[in-house]
Amino acid sequence: MGIAGRFHDGQVAQVHVVGLEYEHAGATGTLVIRDEDGVELGRWPATDLYALHGRKDELRLGANGQPTGARVVVRGRVDVARVLATLPVLHAKRRQQAGREIRLAVTATVALAAVIGAYLYGVPLLASRIVGLVPPAWEQSLGETVARQMEASLGDSGGLEACDPDPDSLANRAIARFGAAVLEGSGSPFDLDIKVVKSEIPNAFALPGGQVFFFSALLDQAETQDEFAGVLAHEVGHVAHRHGMEQLISTAGTGALIGFILGDMTGISVAAGLGATIIDARFSRDAERQADAFAARAAERMDFNPAGLADLINRVGADDEFARALALLSTHPLTDDRKAALEILSQQRPTGLEPPFTATEWAAIRSMCGEPVAGTTPKTKSK
Amino acid sequence: MSSVQEQPVPVVFTGTRSELAGMLLRGYGLLIPTIGLYRFWLTTWKRRFYWANTEIDGDPLEYTGNAIQLLLGFLMALAVFVPLYGLFFFLSTQSSEAAIAGYSGVAVLLWFLMGYAIYRARDFRLSRTLWRGIRCDQGGSAWGYAWRRFFWSLLVLVTAGLAYPFMAASLWAYRYRHSWYGDRQFGFVGSWKQLARPFYLTYLVVVVIGAVGLGMGSAMGGLPVSGATPTVGGVVVLLIAAGLIGLMLLYYRSREISRMFSSVRLGEAALRVTVRARSLLGQYLLFGLALAGSYIVLAIGGLIVLGVVASGAFAGGAFDPQVFMQALQSSITVLLAIIFGYLLLLGAFSLMVELFLGLGFWRLVARGATITGLDSLRTVKARGEDTALAGEGLADALNVGAY
Ligand SMILES: [Zn+2]
Numbered sequence: 025m026g027i028a029g030r031f032h033d034g035q036v037a038q039v040h041v042v043g044l045e046y047e048h049a050g051a052t053g054t055l056v057i058r059d060e061d062g063v064e065l066g067r068w069p070a071t072d073l074y075a076l077h078g079r080k081d082e083l084r085l086g087a088n089g090q091p092t093g094a095r096v097v098v099r100g101r102v103d104v105a106r107v108l109a110t111l112p113v114l115h116a117k118r119r120q121q122a123g124r125e126i127r128l129a130v131t132a133t134v135a136l137a138a139v140i141g142a143y144l145y146g147v148p149l150l151a152s153r154i155v156g157l158v159p160p161a162w163e164q165s166l167g168e169t170v171a172r173q174m175e176a177s178l179g180d181s182g183g184l185e186a187c188d189p190d191p192d193s194l195a196n197r198a199i200a201r202f203g204a205a206v207l208e209g210s211g212s213p214f215d216l217d218i219k220v221v222k223s224e225i226p227n228a229f230a231l232p233g234g235q236v237f238f239f240s241a242l243l244d245q246a247e248t249q250d251e252f253a254g255v256l257a258h259e260v261g262h263v264a265h266r267h268g269m270e271q272l273i274s275t276a277g278t279g280a281l282i283g284f285i286l287g288d289m290t291g292i293s294v295a296a297g298l299g300a301t302i303i304d305a306r307f308s309r310d311a312e313r314q315a316d317a318f319a320a321r322a323a324e325r326m327d328f329n330p331a332g333l334a335d336l337i338n339r340v341g342a343d344d345e346f347a348r349a350l351a352l353l354s355t356h357p358l359t360d361d362r363k364a365a366l367e368i369l370s371q372q373r374p375t376g377l378e379p380p381f382t383a384t385e386w387a388a389i390r391s392m393c394g395e396p397v398a399g400t401t402p403k404t405k406s407k
Numbered sequence: 408m409s410s411v412q413e414q415p416v417p418v419v420f421t422g423t424r425s426e427l428a429g430m431l432l433r434g435y436g437l438l439i440p441t442i443g444l445y446r447f448w449l450t451t452w453k454r455r456f457y458w459a460n461t462e463i464d465g466d467p468l469e470y471t472g473n474a475i476q477l478l479l480g481f482l483m484a485l486a487v488f489v490p491l492y493g494l495f496f497f498l499s500t501q502s503s504e505a506a507i508a509g510y511s512g513v514a515v516l517l518w519f520l521m522g523y524a525i526y527r528a529r530d531f532r533l534s535r536t537l538w539r540g541i542r543c544d545q546g547g548s549a550w551g552y553a554w555r556r557f558f559w560s561l562l563v564l565v566t567a568g569l570a571y572p573f574m575a576a577s578l579w580a581y582r583y584r585h586s587w588y589g590d591r592q593f594g595f596v597g598s599w600k601q602l603a604r605p606f607y608l609t610y611l612v613v614v615v616i617g618a619v620g621l622g623m624g625s626a627m628g629g630l631p632v633s634g635a636t637p638t639v640g641g642v643v644v645l646l647i648a649a650g651l652i653g654l655m656l657l658y659y660r661s662r663e664i665s666r667m668f669s670s671v672r673l674g675e676a677a678l679r680v681t682v683r684a685r686s687l688l689g690q691y692l693l694f695g696l697a698l699a700g701s702y703i704v705l706a707i708g709g710l711i712v713l714g715v716v717a718s719g720a721f722a723g724g725a726f727d728p729q730v731f732m733q734a735l736q737s738s739i740t741v742l743l744a745i746i747f748g749y750l751l752l753l754g755a756f757s758l759m760v761e762l763f764l765g766l767g768f769w770r771l772v773a774r775g776a777t778i779t780g781l782d783s784l785r786t787v788k789a790r791g792e793d794t795a796l797a798g799e800g801l802a803d804a805l806n807v808g809a810y
Pocket residue numbers: 258259262311312315355356
C-alpha cells in the first residue's frame with residue numbers, strides 16, 4: 025500500500041482511510057485512491073489536481089472534474105513531502121494561483137493609489153466646483169448653525185457679545201461700508217455680516233455664508249488702519265471664495281477616503297480626523313494665498329497696505345506663545361513665502377486712493393470695544 | 408455500535424498563538440504597501456487558520472472562501488455607503504435640531520442594516536465551511552433576520568433590558584434553524600427559560616451593585632461633580648462596583664454561550680459546550696496585561712523617536728505646542744513619524760485583541776465542546792452549490808463579525 029491518507033468523496037459525509045498510489049504514464053500520471061481492502065475509490069489524473077490550504081504539515085488535495093468537496097488529505101511532514109515530490113504539478117498550480125492573487129492585489133493597490141493621487145490633486149479643484157453647486161441659502165443657514173454652536177461653546181467665557189450692538193453706529197457703518205466695497209465686483213451671492221465681538225483671543229475668521237467675526241483682542245493689537253483693513257479684506261476674501269464651504273467638503277471627502285482605506289466606513293475614527301487635518305492643511309494654505317490675493321486686489325481700489333495683515337499676525341505671535349498656538353496663526357498659518365508674496369503685492373498698488381476709513385471712523389472703531397490696552401494709542405494713517 | 412451508547416467526541420483545536428502571531432505580523436506589514444487592501448487576504452488567512460485547526464472526530468474544518476470574494480463584496484457595499492455618507496455630511500451641515508433628528512435616523516438605519524450584515528456574513532462563512540467534504544449553508548432571509556433583530560431590540564429598549572433573554576433565544580433559534588450541513592438541517596432546542604435565571608440574576612445584581620456603588624461612591628465624593636477633584640475613597644468604591652459588574656457580565660456571557668451552543672442539534676447529533684466564567688475572565692486579564700505591556704514598549708520607543716525628530720518642541724525642558732504644531736506642518740519626517748506611531752498603536756491593539764480575545768474565545772469554545780451522535784452524520788449528502796454570494800459586503804463595511 026502507498027501513502028496513508030483520508031478521503032472524502034464530496035457526496036456523502038463519510039471518511040475513508042485510504043492508501044494513495046501514483047501510476048506514472050509518461051510525463052504525467054494518475055493518483056489512485058484505494059481503501060484498506062484494496063478497493064479502488066477514485067482515480068484522479070495528476071493534471072486535474074490542486075492543493076488547498078490546510079494547517080501545518082497537512083496537504084489537502086482536490087481535483088477538477090470531481091465533486092467540489094472531494095478531498096484527499098495527507099498528514100505528517102514526511103508523507104506530505106513525498107506527495108509533493110511526486111506531484112510537482114501542485115507546486116506549479118499553487119504558484120499560478122498565488123501569482124494571480126498578487127497581480128490582483130497589485131492592480132487594486134495601484135487603482136487605490138491612483139484614486140488617492142487624483143483626490144489629493146483634484147479635491148481643491150473639485151471642492152470649488154462642488155461649492156458652486158451648493159445653494160447660497162444652504163451655505164448661509166449652515167453658517168448660522170456654526171455661529172450658534174460656536175456661541176454655545178464659548179458661552180461660559182462671555183459668549184460672542186457684540187462690542188457695539190447698534191448697527192447704525194459710526195464704527196459699524198464704516199466697517200459695513202468697507203466690507204461691501206471690498207466684496208464689490210466679486211460676484212459673491214452673500215451679504216456680508218461683519219461683527220466685532222468681545223473675546224480675549226486675538227483672532228478673526230469667516231464662516232460659510234458671509235459672517236465674519238473680528239475679536240476685540242485682535243482689534244486692540246491693531247496699530248494702524250492698514251492692519252485692521254488688511255485682516256478684514258483677507259476674511260472677506262475667504263467669504264468671496266467660499267473657502268469655509270470648500271474646506272467642509274474637502275474634509276468630508278478626506279474622511280470618506282480614509283474610512284475606505286481603513287475599511288471602517290462607520291467609525292468616525294481618530295485616524296480619519298488626524299488624516300483629514302494633515303491633508304486639509306494643504307488646502308488651507310492654498311486658501312490663504314487666495315484670500316491674500318483678494319485683499320491685495322481690494323487694496324488697488326482703496327488706500328490700505330495689505331501687508332499690514334502680516335505685521336498684525338507677527339505682532340500677535342510675538343506677544344504670547346500660547347495665544348499664538350491657539351489663535352490667529354493656527355487658522356491662518358503665516359509662512360515666509362506668504363509674507364514675501366504679500367510684500368510684493370503691496371508694492372504694486374496705485375497711488376492717490378482714498379483710505380478705507382476717515383480719522384474719526386477709525387477712532388470710533390478703535391474704541392468700540394471699550395478702552396484699548398494702555399500704551400497703544402490710536403494712530404491714523406500717516407501716509 | 409449503538410448510537411445511544413456512543414461516547415461524546417471532543418472538538419480539538421490544534422492551532423498555536425505563535426503561529427497566528429506570525430501570520431498577523433506579516434499581514435500587518437503587507438497592509439502598508441497595499442494601502443490597507445491586504446486586509447481581505449489577511450481575513451482569509453486568519454479564517455483558514457481557525458477553520459483548519461478546528462478538528463472534529465479526526466477531520467478538521469476547511470474554509471473555502473478567498474480574498475477576492477471579500478474584496479468584491481466590499482466594493483459592492485460601497486454602493487450603499489457612499490450615498491449614506493453623503494447624507495451624513497449633508498445632515499452635519501444642517502441646523503442642530505435637524506442634524507440631531509437626521510443623525511438619529513441614520514443611526515437607526517445602521518442598526519437595522521447591521522442585522523442584515525450579520526446574517527449575510529454568517530451565510531458567507533457557513534457556505535464556505537467544509538467538513539468531511541460536505542459544505543454547510545444557511546437559508547432563511549437576511550432581511551427577515553434584520554427585522555426580527557430590530558424589533559426585538561426595540562422591545563429590549565422599551566423594557567429596560569428585561570426582554571433580552573427572549574430576544575437572544577429567538578435569534579439563536581432563527582440562526583440555527585436555518586443552518587444546514589449538506590442536506591441535513593440544524594435544529595435548536597434552547598429557549599428563553601434557559602437564559603432567564605442567569606440573566607435576571609445578573610440583572611438584579613448589576614442594578615443593586617450599580618445603585619449601591621454609585622450611591623456610596625458619590626457620597627464619598629468619587630464623582631467629579633462641579634469641578635471638585637474626586638476623593639480616593641470614592642473612586643475606589645466606584646472602581647470596585649464597576650469590577651463586580653464586569654464579573655457579573657462575564658458570568659452571564661459564559662452561561663449564554665454554554666447553554667445556547669449546547670442547544671444546537673444536527674439530526675441525532677448534539678453539541679455540548681461548557682465555557683466557564685473564570686476562563687473568560689482569564690482571557691480578559693491576559694489581554695489587559697499583554698496590551699499594557701505592548702503599549703509601554705511602544706510608548707518608550709515613541710518618546711525616543713519623537714525626541715529625535717521634534718527636538719525643538721521639547722527645547723528647554725518644556726513642551727511647546729506651537730513649535731510642535733509648526734514642526735508638524737513643516738516637517739514631513741515628523742508627519743511620517745506620527746502616522747507610523749499611530750499605525751503601531753493601532754496594530755498593537757488589534758494584534759492583542761486577535762491573539763488574546765479572538766483566539767482565546769475560539770479556543771475556549773472549541774475545547775469546551777463535545778459532540779454526541781456523530782455517527783449519524785455519516786449519511787449526510789451534499790447539496791447544490793450556493794454561488795449567489797460575492798463576499799460579505801455590508802458586513803465588512805459595517806465592521807461586524809469577529810472572525
Ligand atoms: Zn485666512
